Amino acid sequence: MLDAIGVGSVDDLFAEIPGELRLAGKLGLPAGLSESECFDQLASLAERNADAESELCFLGAGMYDHYVPALVDAITQRSEFLTPYTPYQPEVSQGGLQVMFEFQTAISELTALPVSNASLYEGPSSVASAAYLAIGATKRRRLVVSRGLHPHSRDTLRTYARGFDAEVVEVGLEGGLTSADELQAAVDSETAAVFVQSPNFLGAVEELEQLASVAEAAGALTVASVDALTLGVLRPPGECGVDIAVGEGQQLGGRLDFGGPSFGFFCATEDHLRRMPGRIAGETMDAEGRRGFVLALQTREQHIRREKATHNICTSQALNALGGVVYLAWLGKRGVVELGELLVRRTAYARERLAELDGVELLHDAPVLREFAVRFEAPVPDVLDRVAAEGIGAGYWLGREYPEYDDGLLIALTERRSREDIDRLVDALGRAISDANDAFSPRSEEGASRPAEVPS
């Protein structure tokens, strides 16, 4: 090969790198491993994690331990879906393009908004992408955000807003729900969009229609972050006056994967189609009249429009979105309703059982679907450590993100958490709260200085 090129050595191919910039020695990395050694090393790392197979998981806060059907893995692991690039050559990418079209149809149907893109990175950055659209559409730069929006979404929005030169104003919660009065006061003629989430971070189902009407009256857009898996049961954002619905897609057949990769979705009313971020597949015909699919409206995109693009995204989450549409087909029209109903009833059961415990009260009594918040009369991190020692991940401590709910815990249900599991959780929490209070009471000198022992 070197002869064909006309050089004497591989070094000659790197001759244009100036001597002083060449790496003097070797890369300071360990030697390569055989496949079996590598597997063993990764397996031993994995063993040091308490995953949802080894403990009973009631953690949610945006990602949920739903069952991933075997079918989803089988299809997403096919070479033909796993290994191609973005479909720049549509004649040999009809499979992937049609998947995008089906995905858009499914998400649009769930949200009852007419246009959807083919995925974004994940939930919170999709919220921030909606802000970019809203600023472009309204030429306004004020973003009004409910405190019920996921803290990661609010933080991401603030990060992006510095680039957009936009102001972010937060609206508080009342009884677990976005305060309509505060929202009314915060929204003005400079407001580009109002950002809400339903169910919100505390699990409460928001009065979307009422909130959207406040935004609309001021000429601002309403952006709702929604949990797509709840939309078999909940009134969809498109029927509530919402202009843009975004969300995290992990719930739809995605693994937990310690937070990613998953996918984000982005749907809107028709008038925002040409400002949408990300890839969009469109239906068309070939030269002989056959039905086919292509990347539509590419003039929005960075590879064509460069600095005038509606977004900078290139690599998105096509494979995860495929998993999402396969999951929705697996669940089907009846399954998505049944699953929603099962979650509502299991959540109601768990919430009532928890509220009966001494030292536990509901953080709010707004309607909930799959997740709810309680308050403990005991230090939450200590209680969590105690139940973790029994192999239970009881939920998400609200204190880190919400100082006002320092005593709060967010508990999530999925179809994998049976009544028996819930009873076990209630039982363990009851004991842990009581033990924690004993340990921290002034009468127990020894316990007060000794945190619970937890195997790491």
Next chain:
Amino acid sequence: VTAPNPPTTADVPTPQQRERATTIFERSVAGRRAGTLPPLDVPERPLDELIPRRLLRERPPELPEVSEPEIVRHYNRLSRRNFDLDTGPYPLGSCTMKHNPRLNERVAALPGHARLHPAQDPKRAQGALDLMWRLERALAEICGLPHISLQPSAGSHGELAGLLLTRAYHEDRGERRHRVLTPDTAHGTNPASVTMAGYEVVKVATDERGGVDLDDLRSKVDADVACLMLTNPNTLGVFDERIAEITQLVRDAGGTLYYDGANLNAIMGRTRPGDMGFDIVHVNLHKSFSQPHGGGGPGAGPIAVSDRIEPFLPVPRLVRREGADGAAPAFDFEYERPKSIGRLRGFAGNFGVFVRSYAYIASLGGDGLTEASETAVLNANYLLARLRRGRAGRFLPLAFDRLCMHEFVLSGDAAKRELGVKTLDVAKRLLDYGFHPPTIYFPLLVDEALMFEPTETETREGLDALADAIEEILVEAERDPEVTRNAPYTTPVRRLDEAAASRRPVVRQPL
């Protein structure tokens, strides 16, 4: 060439061409289903007793009603309508379509990774944090920069992060700068990211050798320039040997230096962006580090930064604390970083991608990564040497005549003028020959551009076959350019009307 050429007509449609595309929704039949759910094991309370009726959906969404075997057949049928890397060469420039080792899929699927909840207490996710730490250290070594954030979800997300870091860096010094320089050869994501970060794009010209035009750069560098974004080797596959001078020029004017790591596969173990003078680098784990492209994601775009940028990195930051008295070190996430730009997304990034890329790095080791880059450059130069000969050399000459790094750009201008076939036509005819075409019409400054990146995982035989196919296509075009202009003939659909799809967009199916 022993095998006969592919068909030059579509008079007899292939079975796939005869099959009308049918969506999963069109396969729906009322009453069918695939998935089953656990039974209700708690009291069956009326729904509207738990959630007010006004908040409930009146009509169920029209998801498909199909059985599991039908779903399998449907998506298997669709899969056969895709060309993929496991089927044949995929020399798509700037995309680094290298083999995706299957070991990486296996380790990513281990329950300790795949079923680990992102809100798990870090104390009980030490294996995951340790893996992220190891990946951070490996990327720092490869990039020659000390600090890493794994958080960005893809290359363009890393670019946005880098520009927001630049903004925070200048603001911390009490400066407000407005302009970002990018060469005219830059990936489209660069200028799009600049705009999203609130900066103005200023283009820098390319000189006659394919590098940055230094005079043009000098005339544009001033105290209003926040950053220079550069790829080196650039999208022409050219290593800019004056890189140290370029970075120094911008540094002296107070700007930051951003390295687009999309082309990192050319230089691993040979030279490092940090040593070239860059402050911020993004790494596409789905390019150089073998995460499968998935038909357009997922990827991950970690960033490596210099000391002066570190205080502004996104939160949470991964930290390692030495154990007392010989105990194992402990890993944690740190949130209190007052100068941080904040979060870029939920949780701590695309961990599943980190697992695959870490497994790739651990498999190859330092020497293996160096060899990967060397072979990628060797393969590109070999393919280029083959394409300098014969008709390709005449009709598709190299745009900038010099040795290349891991990719190179040909110009189809002569083919268009002399044969009457455009780059698009050559690309479409390659499909009939069983190859994915190179990247076409990019970079923009080359007329009728074809950008080839074969990567290190193509064999010499594969490269020869690709060069032979291109020669054969040009022979056909000399004989009858209509053959090329009407290609492809054998794909599931033939050329599609892309203009109609944008004029009257149909982006979902009515149900």
